[in-house]
Structure formats: C-alpha cells, structure tokens
Amino acid sequence: MxxxxxxxxxxxxxxxxxxxxxxxxxxxxxxxxxxxxxxxxxxxxxxxxxxxxxxxxxxxxxxxxxxxxxxxxxxxxxxxxxxxxxxxxxxxxxxxxxxxxxxxFDILGRKEENYQWKTAPESEIIRILEDKGVVSTFDEPEPLVHLIRAAKKHKKTIIVVRMFDLDPTCQLDSFLAEKFFVQVVEGAGLIAHSINTKEILFIHDDKKEDAFKESKFKELLGTIDPIVVKTDNRYPSGNRKQLILAMDEQFKKRNMVFIDPSTALSAYEAVVKNKxxxxxxxxxxxxxxxxxxxxxxxxxxxxxxxxxxxxxxxxxxxxxxxxxxxxxxxxxxxxxxxxxxxxxxxxxxKETCPEYNVYSCIRCGRCLQVCPMYLDPMELVEAVKNDQITKQIAKGIDACQHCGCCTMVCPSRIPLHHILSDAQITGKTGALQ
Ligand code: SF4
Ligand code: SF4
Structure with a gap:
C-alpha cells in the first residue's frame, strides 16, 4: 500500500x-x-x-x-x-x-487476572503502576508515575490520549488503538482514575471515525467522561503543540497528561492483569x-x-x-x-534508502517552507555548527518540535533536526535563557 x-x-x-x-x-x-x-x-x-x-x-x-x-x-x-x-x-x-x-515461567500461562480498577483506591493504582515499571512513551520516555504524581499537584487535570502515531511511518499506536481498543481505553481510564480526573480527551486523526464513536468510549469508562476530538492528518499532528491546537478552547488552559496507546495498554496490563x-x-x-x-x-x-x-x-x-x-x-x-x-x-x-553523502546547503529554502514552527532550520544549524548562539537562535532551537520535516525535504541530506535535537539535549542553548 x-x-x-x-x-x-x-x-x-x-x-x-x-x-x-x-x-x-x-x-x-x-x-x-x-x-x-x-x-x-x-x-x-x-x-x-x-x-x-x-x-x-x-x-x-x-x-x-x-x-x-x-x-x-x-x-x-x-x-x-x-x-x-x-x-x-x-x-x-x-x-x-x-x-x-x-x-x-511464573507469569506465562498463569490464569488471567481481572483487577477492578474502577473501585480501587487511587493510591493503590499508582503503587501498582510504579511496582510494574510502566513507562510513558508519548514522546520523551519517562516513568508514568512521575507524570501522575506531578499531575496530582494540579486541580482539574485532563488526560489527553493521542490515538495515532507521532511519526506516521511507525504505525504501531494507530494499530494498538484499533486492535486493543478496550484495553487502551480502560488503560487511559485507570490513569485518569489515579489522578482523580473525570475527563479524557481522545484525539484521532480522522482515519477511523467509525471506530472511535464517543458511545464506544462511554461504555468502558463508567463515571469518566470521554471527549472525542478529530484532528487532520497533516504531518506533524501528534505532538503536544498540535494536539492542543486541535482542542476546544475550554481545555487549552488545563493541566494535561499526554499519553499514547502503547502507554495505556501497558498500564492496563500492569493494573488489570497484574503483569x-x-x-x-x-x-x-x-x-x-x-x-x-x-x-x-x-x-x-x-x-x-x-x-x-x-x-x-x-x-x-x-x-x-x-x-x-x-x-x-x-x-x-x-x-x-x-x-x-x-x-x-x-x-x-538500498533502493529506498541508499547510502548517501551529505552535501553543502544550496539555499533552496525548502526546510524554511516546511517547518511548522516557522523557524529557519538552516540558520539555526549554522549557528550551532559555528558556535554562534545568540538569544534569538537559542529561542529558535528550543522551539523546535523535532518533527523532522526539514530533514525529510532537504535535497542536501543535512540531518537538520538531529543537529537541533543534540543542541537541545547537550544544553548548548541553556546558558542564554
Ligand atoms: S524539526 Fe524543528 S526545525 Fe525542523 S521542521 Fe520540525 S520544528 Fe522545524
Ligand atoms: S532544505 Fe537543505 S539545502 Fe535547502 S535551504 Fe534547507 S538546509 Fe539548505
């Protein structure tokens, strides 16, 4: 296909x-x-x-x-x-x-358990998620309990579930959202329950509207309200910024916990199946x-x-x-x-992904035209390479969403987003903030 x-x-x-x-x-x-x-x-x-x-x-x-x-x-x-x-x-x-x-084996082949998370105390769900080692894979991986404990310090947190892949070539999260719909929705539900929030936004990318009818979510979530939101399927649409843009105004100022189907499924397996x-x-x-x-x-x-x-x-x-x-x-x-x-x-x-050389920038401007953050990727990369990071450049590097659009279109094959990502990770911009 x-x-x-x-x-x-x-x-x-x-x-x-x-x-x-x-x-x-x-x-x-x-x-x-x-x-x-x-x-x-x-x-x-x-x-x-x-x-x-x-x-x-x-x-x-x-x-x-x-x-x-x-x-x-x-x-x-x-x-x-x-x-x-x-x-x-x-x-x-x-x-x-x-x-x-x-x-x-102690777990493989064991009788399936079915823990009732809807009536469990919040603290018990958090303890299980910590004990079972659940990691959030929404973007940068981090322990799920870390996100939950941080969210509990805020009032009116909302859970946001991206029902598709951040990188559309990955395909896994879209697949899990459809194939393991019940487990993913219940996994999101028990995370919401652990934070004591009553709302979950499920955002899908317009490809499976029939599969994601609000009534199907409601059946599984008891007293938690599902809100189903559709976004377009232009790239990027799955990072935090784009998901917030897809939401109704009333949600945009709320504290949010972002999760993906992989994380929700892991949470379900940990809590409901005790694995x-x-x-x-x-x-x-x-x-x-x-x-x-x-x-x-x-x-x-x-x-x-x-x-x-x-x-x-x-x-x-x-x-x-x-x-x-x-x-x-x-x-x-x-x-x-x-x-x-x-x-x-x-x-x-070798045909679809040949060995390639990286050439010099030919100033075609394609990276500039495609950047969803309206940055000038080449200008930022040149500043990083020449160690000439002004406050303005540092701001640009920190605004980069690492979507990779610039790298995908660059005819000179310059790994622009990897260079910007490294600059952020190594804190090259930190001293200027
Ligand atoms: S990776 Fe960063 S610089 Fe490149 S297109 Fe995306 S946001 Fe713009
Ligand atoms: S797309 Fe590549 S070659 Fe074109 S301006 Fe950007 S960095 Fe230079």
Missing part, C-alpha cells in the same frame, strides 16, 4: 510504501535477553541482583536511586550471566543485564524484510531475532531504523535489544 504524508506547512508530500500490519502474536522467547538498565529518562538505576544469580520471570532486577524511577524486571527466567555495556535503540550506551533463558512490563508490541517491517508483523516481544530480545521471525532479509539491507522513518534513529548492530520504548523497526533496502 502506498501512503502520502502531507506536511502541515507547504504543499510538499512524501510517499512511503506501507505494508498493512498483521498481528501475529507472541514472538519467540529469546535464548538470551539483554535488558538495558536505561529504559527512560529516570535518574540513576542500580541493579539489585549480581552476576551468577538465578532470576525468576518478572523478578525485580534494578531500581532507581530516587523515587519515581522506572523499575526493571527480568523478562525471562534464567541466570544472570553478566552486566555489559550496550548501545540502545536510541543510540545511547547503557549497562544491560544479560539473562540466559532457563527454568520455568510487570516484560514485553511490548513492536511493528517490524520494511522493503528488505520478507514479511511485516506486529509482534509481542520480550524486553531484551535482539533485533536479529525479530528479523528471523519475519522470514529474514528479502534483499540486502541498507539500514535499520528504530521508531519511525521520520523521527527515528538508525542502528548498525543487529544485537541491539528491544526496550520498553521500542515501537517499530524498519529494515530498509
């Missing part, structure tokens, strides 16, 4: 070939899981097991040194062979626990892959295992892209493990 992605500004479109994701269930268990201890923005996480220990499926193996940090559990039973440094899917290096599969975050759904596709699939994958499973499970390479691969072709990152190592924040893997071929 061919899909056209229309940019919010300018008449430019990009065309991508998009296979329809098929849900094929559980991925094979990895013989060895590499579990990164750096799953989100949590402060320092420390292991609480040592090399040579036996670990049970779901056993807590690492926790933060501060409150609100994400807890890490053993995704498979086995023995902990070593701790080693790895490069995660986001390119950051971290310590990982290497667990070799052996022994019996720690041991796996996640990942959409695996791309022109160099034999077949596309959405797989339920144990955390720590290497990318190579998923490629094998999808029939292997159909042709020579040129690049592996994690979490979307527009905003994602490339990885080189097939042993890169799945983390709590991995949503998609694209295996690209």
């Amino acid at each position: 061919t899909r056209f992605i229309r940019f919010r500004r300018s008449m430019e479109t990009i065309t991508i070939s998009e296979p329809k994701p098929e849900h094929t269930g559980n991925a094979f268990l990895p013989p060895v899981a590499l579990v990164s201890l750096n799953q989100d923005s949590s402060a320092e996480i420390r292991p609480i097991v040592i090399e040579g220990n036996r670990v049970r499926e779901g056993q807590l193996i690492a926790r933060g040194v501060q409150p609100d940090c994400t807890r890490i559990h053993a995704p498979i039973p086995g023995f902990l062979r070593s701790f080693k440094n790895i490069q995660g899917p986001d390119g950051a290096s971290s310590l990982a626990a290497e667990i070799v599969l052996s022994g019996s 720690p975050v041991l796996y996640r759904h990942v959409f695996v596709s791309g022109p160099a892959l034999s077949r596309a699939a959405v797989l339920k994958v144990r955390i720590g499973t290497p990318v190579a295992n998923l490629i094998m499970e999808c029939g292997g390479f159909s042709t020579n691969p040129s690049r592996i892209v994690i979490n979307g072709l527009i905003t994602g990152t490339s990885v080189l190592d097939l042993s890169t493990p799945i983390t709590k924040t991995t949503k998609s893997i694209h295996i690209m071929d």
Whole structure:
C-alpha cells in the first residue's frame, strides 16, 4: 500500500510504501535477553541482583536511586550471566543485564487476572503502576508515575490520549488503538482514575471515525467522561503543540497528561492483569524484510531475532531504523535489544534508502517552507555548527518540535533536526535563557 504524508506547512508530500500490519502474536522467547538498565529518562538505576544469580520471570532486577524511577524486571527466567555495556535503540550506551533463558515461567500461562480498577483506591493504582515499571512513551520516555504524581499537584487535570502515531511511518499506536481498543481505553481510564480526573480527551486523526464513536468510549469508562476530538492528518499532528491546537478552547488552559496507546495498554496490563512490563508490541517491517508483523516481544530480545521471525532479509539491507522513518534513529548492530520504548523497526533496502553523502546547503529554502514552527532550520544549524548562539537562535532551537520535516525535504541530506535535537539535549542553548 502506498501512503502520502502531507506536511502541515507547504504543499510538499512524501510517499512511503506501507505494508498493512498483521498481528501475529507472541514472538519467540529469546535464548538470551539483554535488558538495558536505561529504559527512560529516570535518574540513576542500580541493579539489585549480581552476576551468577538465578532470576525468576518478572523478578525485580534494578531500581532507581530516587523515587519515581522506572523499575526493571527480568523478562525471562534464567541466570544472570553478566552486566555489559550496550548501545540502545536510541543510540545511547547503557549497562544491560544479560539473562540466559532457563527454568520455568511464573507469569506465562498463569490464569488471567481481572483487577477492578474502577473501585480501587487511587493510591493503590499508582503503587501498582510504579511496582510494574510502566513507562510513558508519548514522546520523551519517562516513568508514568512521575507524570501522575506531578499531575496530582494540579486541580482539574485532563488526560489527553493521542490515538495515532507521532511519526506516521511507525504505525504501531494507530494499530494498538484499533486492535486493543478496550484495553487502551480502560488503560487511559485507570490513569485518569489515579489522578482523580473525570475527563479524557481522545484525539484521532480522522482515519477511523467509525471506530472511535464517543458511545464506544462511554461504555468502558463508567463515571469518566470521554471527549472525542478529530484532528487532520497533516504531518506533524501528534505532538503536544498540535494536539492542543486541535482542542476546544475550554481545555487549552488545563493541566494535561499526554499519553499514547502503547502507554495505556501497558498500564492496563500492569493494573488489570497484574503483569510487570516484560514485553511490548513492536511493528517490524520494511522493503528488505520478507514479511511485516506486529509482534509481542520480550524486553531484551535482539533485533536479529525479530528479523528471523519475519522470514529474514528479502534483499540486502541498507539500514535499520528504530521508531519511525521520520523521527527515528538508525542502528548498525543487529544485537541491539528491544526496550520498553521500542515501537517499530524498519529494515530498509538500498533502493529506498541508499547510502548517501551529505552535501553543502544550496539555499533552496525548502526546510524554511516546511517547518511548522516557522523557524529557519538552516540558520539555526549554522549557528550551532559555528558556535554562534545568540538569544534569538537559542529561542529558535528550543522551539523546535523535532518533527523532522526539514530533514525529510532537504535535497542536501543535512540531518537538520538531529543537529537541533543534540543542541537541545547537550544544553548548548541553556546558558542564554
Ligand atoms: S524539526 Fe524543528 S526545525 Fe525542523 S521542521 Fe520540525 S520544528 Fe522545524
Ligand atoms: S532544505 Fe537543505 S539545502 Fe535547502 S535551504 Fe534547507 S538546509 Fe539548505
């Protein structure tokens, strides 16, 4: 299937070939899981097991040194062979626990539980979400309880659920919102209940209007009011700023907690099914892959295992892209493990994603025309490269939404949004604020 992605500004479109994701269930268990201890923005996480220990499926193996940090559990039973440094899917290096599969399962095959969240105390839901290690993957990953506790300090918080993908090439969140509608809506409901808020805004991108009728949400949420909002499907439409623009005026000044279907589903599994975050759904596709699939994958499973499970390479691969072709990152190592924040893997071929050189800017102005924030990406990037960051430039860098539109259209292949993102992360602009 061919899909056209229309940019919010300018008449430019990009065309991508998009296979329809098929849900094929559980991925094979990895013989060895590499579990990164750096799953989100949590402060320092420390292991609480040592090399040579036996670990049970779901056993807590690492926790933060501060409150609100994400807890890490053993995704498979086995023995902990070593701790080693790895490069995660986001390119950051971290310590990982290497667990070799052996022994019996405590959670797999257990009788399904069905915890009644609507009558549970708020504090109990928060305790469970913390205990099970749920991470928010709406944008920058962070522990969900961190967001919930911050929201409880405000009056009249509203939950905002984006029912589609931030990067449309990712496809996973749109898929989960439809395929696991009940679980996603209940997951959002229990998060709202934990904050004691009675309103949830569900924002969809106009493609599945029939599937997202307000009455369907109401049936599942009891006393919580669903408000269904439609946004257009120009890119970008899923970041905070664009979602706020799509809302009715009465909501725009409220304190908001933004979540995506992946987070809502994890919250549902943690609270209703009493399961720690041991796996996640990942959409695996791309022109160099034999077949596309959405797989339920144990955390720590290497990318190579998923490629094998999808029939292997159909042709020579040129690049592996994690979490979307527009905003994602490339990885080189097939042993890169799945983390709590991995949503998609694209295996690209040489025809659709050739090796390319980066050329000098030809001043075509296309990046300027396409930027939804009305920034001049090239001016900002040149200032970063030349270390000439004025207050005005710093303001521009901080306004960047990292949507990647500029990079997508640049004929010189300059990785504009990656450079701006690095400048924000490394705090190059901070001193001037
Ligand atoms: S990544 Fe930043 S600079 Fe580039 S188009 Fe998006 S908002 Fe503009
Ligand atoms: S799109 Fe690329 S080549 Fe054109 S002005 Fe922007 S940075 Fe320069």
